[in-house]
Amino acid sequence: MEIVTDSPQDLNPEGHFQFRIIVLGDAAVGKSSLLRCFADGPGAGPVGQPTVGPTVGVEFYSRTIPMPPSGKAKLQLWDTAGQERFRSITRSFYRSAAGVLLMFDLTNRASFEHIPEWYRQAAGYRPPAFVLVGHKCDLVAERTVSAEEARYLAATLGVAFVETSAHSNLNVELAFQTLTGGIQQALGQGILAPHQGCDGQPLAGRVAREGCLC
Template identity: 60%
Template sequence: MEAAGCSYQFRIALLGDAGVGKTSLLRCYVTGAQGAAEPDPEPTVGVEFYSRALQLPAGLRVKLQLWDTAGQECFRCITRSFYRNMVGVLLVFDVTNRESFEHIQAWHQEVVSTQGPDKVVFLLVGHKCDLSTRCVSSQEAEELAASLGMGFMETSAKSNCNVDLAFNTVTSAIEQALQQGDI
């Protein structure tokens, strides 16, 4: 679907620690290909950009600008500059990596301090839910999401579980916030 004729352009960033699967999620969403046949992607350096045009249920066409950010600390000064003008953020952690979950509040605070508390739609994403070596329970993640005022969803790029749903959920929430004048 071409971007021509789109009513809006939404900038959405994926934030989280290095290695949580942000690039795999984005590639799965943009190409529709499951990650099972794809080797682990190289770590993102700085920021990579993807886009996808989308027809929303209400008939509105939007272009999604999707920003894949590096999770390493050494790239934070670069990635922070991309927080401006974001209307959506997927905060991604690896359900098999407790430390990545524990850093979610810091990622959230970094965006809020740059954008303000009411300017961005957030979704907490527990990635790699297909793996059996889970260190973070769904209930614990749901509680964190609720405390930060956002939704929660588990995904797997490898099995293409809830990938489209995660992006569609945040896009629909952005559309709703826009219609209500919140953004």
């Protein structure tokens, strides 16, 4: 895990962005495992065992990825606690997010049924890009949510849907690529406005009409 600051990490500020991304969902759906797999690579923890304990409040990861046609984007990944007692903490991070992963456990139907509430909470702050993530798709025999149900919910919310498994490293990259693509589209359409961060590096901030976050 890396503690994220706003300082550049060997990047030329011109042409590069920082995208602030939050991952929302119930406790124990695998948010930390997915982020760790993406940020640190597959196999970061013991095989067949949980790699991280429950998140307390908010934890941070980061990874820099290519941003076509010629730039890069540093993803600031905010791992939020799903427990009710931490909701007031995690809500304070919604407004500065450029994108949101809405995550549920395909073997836990209640976590799927809670997704509309997670969406309503985050959408009130109008992040421009959302992706619905059905996690633990490797546990086929334990599955309680079908792909058809999840796709229907995604269509109802107007978001993309990806099934993932941190254990098998399945579609982990795809989930973040899909979200980053949505953020890039919002930038291109002027829905999301880049602005200068405190270190002079372009950040992907709030919806354009809401101004700078710094």
